[in-house]
Amino acid sequence: MRIAFLNPQGNFDKNSSYLTEHPDFGGQLIYVREVAMELSKLGVNVDIFTRKIDDNDWPEFKYDFDNYDGYDNLNIIRIPFGGEKFLRKELLWPFLKDFAQGIKSYYEKNNIKPDFITTHYGDGGIAGAIFEKMSKIPFSFTAHSLGAQKLDKLGVNIDNFEDFDNEYNFSIRINAERIAMNRSAFNIVSTNLERFEQYAHQLYNGAIDINDDSKFKVIPPGVNINIFSNISKEIDNKFWIEIEKNLIRDIKDTNKQYIVLSSRVDEKKNHIGAVKAYSQSKELQEIANLVIFVRGIKNGFEDIDKLSEKERKILLEIKEIIEKNNLIGKVSIFDVPGQEELASAYRYFVRKKSIFVLPAFYEPFGLAPIEAAAVGMAIVATKNGGPTEAFDNGNYGVLIDPFDTNNIIDGMIEGLKNFDKYSKLGKERVLKNYTWEITAKRYLENIEKYLKNPIKKDKYLEIPEYFFDSSKKIDNIILIEYLKNKNAR
DSSP: OEEEEEOOSSOOOTTOTTTTTSGGGSHHHHHHHHHHHHHHHTTOEEEEEEEEOOOTTOGGGOSSEEOOTTOTTEEEEEEEOSOSSOOOGGGOGGGHHHHHHHHHHHHHHTTOOOSEEEEEHHHHHHHHHHHHHHHOOOEEEEOSSOHHHHHHHTTOOTTTHHHHHHHHOHHHHHHHHHHHHHHSSEEEESSHHIIIIITTSGGGTTTOOTTOGGGEEEOOOOBOTTTSOSSOOHHHHHHHHHHHHHHHHHOSOTTSEEEEEOSOSOGGGOHHHHHHHHHTOHHHHHHEEEEEEOTTOSOTTTOGGGSOHHHHHHHHHHHHHHHHTTOTTTEEEEOOOSHHHHHHHHHHHHTTTOEEEEOOSOBSSOHHHHHHHHHTOEEEEESSBHHHHHTGGGTSSEEEOTTOHHHHHHHHHHHHHTHHHHHHHHHHHHHHHOBHHHHHHHHHHHHHHHHHSOOOOSOOOOOOGGGTOTTSOOOOHHHHHHHHHHHHO
């Protein structure tokens, strides 16, 4: 069997360059890489299609082909489209028809074809729909995140819509998502919550029936247990020295337990909510110190000028809370540059009976807490979104209300005081349900099942002309009506 992955944004190379260092190189790329690798180990021929970039600032992506060492039947194939220079994902939309055509040409040239396509994010989804229209080869759609939720979280309304649309291309993205979820063989979601909450958004009315079981497959992401393991590795000898240098620099009493925030610095991750909770609880401060991992800066109290404007704004507010509440000597902020280092840091802090805290306002799935749990961290995570399902309504970790400071305080205290319990339960939960091998097997099972008995609808949404000719105007009537009604309320 041959399965193709369509992921036009970011990029892939054998060294996983820039992974998590740029908004286009986030968890979605890890997801695609890991599922593709595990499928190839199951004997599937796998093609990852992405964008060819001939840009001196991005030299890793200038060749047509690449691979991962040790995965002989997994190919990275780069299709030239949208010019030679790197483009952030919001600028790729007008060129996705060329991406789809390039994939079709590749298969025709090599006299092969895939049995099935998996598509990722809205741009991959619409490319898959266009490719399916050309080739009749079915595709699945894994959204990873949906534009409607982002639009709501950013506070988009009819008055500011044009500015946000220029930045994020909501008109195009939501149309692409509607087409992809409608025309796909099935939609892959991480949790039932994702299906019944996110896909039920008013902006997807008429595109998808959330009660149609044939259109949804719940397949959670997994953890790379070769990386995120409690077994000591060579990297620990070196990286733990770096961690201790940072702690000695910033922390007065390094023998306490620790509260660890390791999600990327983003407003929706709600670092500030956790720091405020810590600042308001003497009990928490007596039990534990606070550590924040920030990618790219050695010293979070001195190097924040190296961060993006959005990250810098959050760190400046955190510094203000620290100074105002006399938390100097109780908080450390430092760099953890990659996944191997992150897993090593978790192993270090497990020895300190520490908790991983994810206080996000909403988390669609929450891969970070299951990675931390796999190593043995006790988990304290938002109740809003995927962690509720991942940690079984709080039976395997502590769930918190990210909008309630007192609840965040209580949750962190519970996790710290019951570290042994939640460390053991969380790890058991992950190893039984959330490995990439399990994810890949579920992908393959559902693909094979569909190919044996394809389910076709009588009528699908038509792909708008804009996606074939960018000079055509995008139809955003549904979106404008939604925003008008939202304003009226």
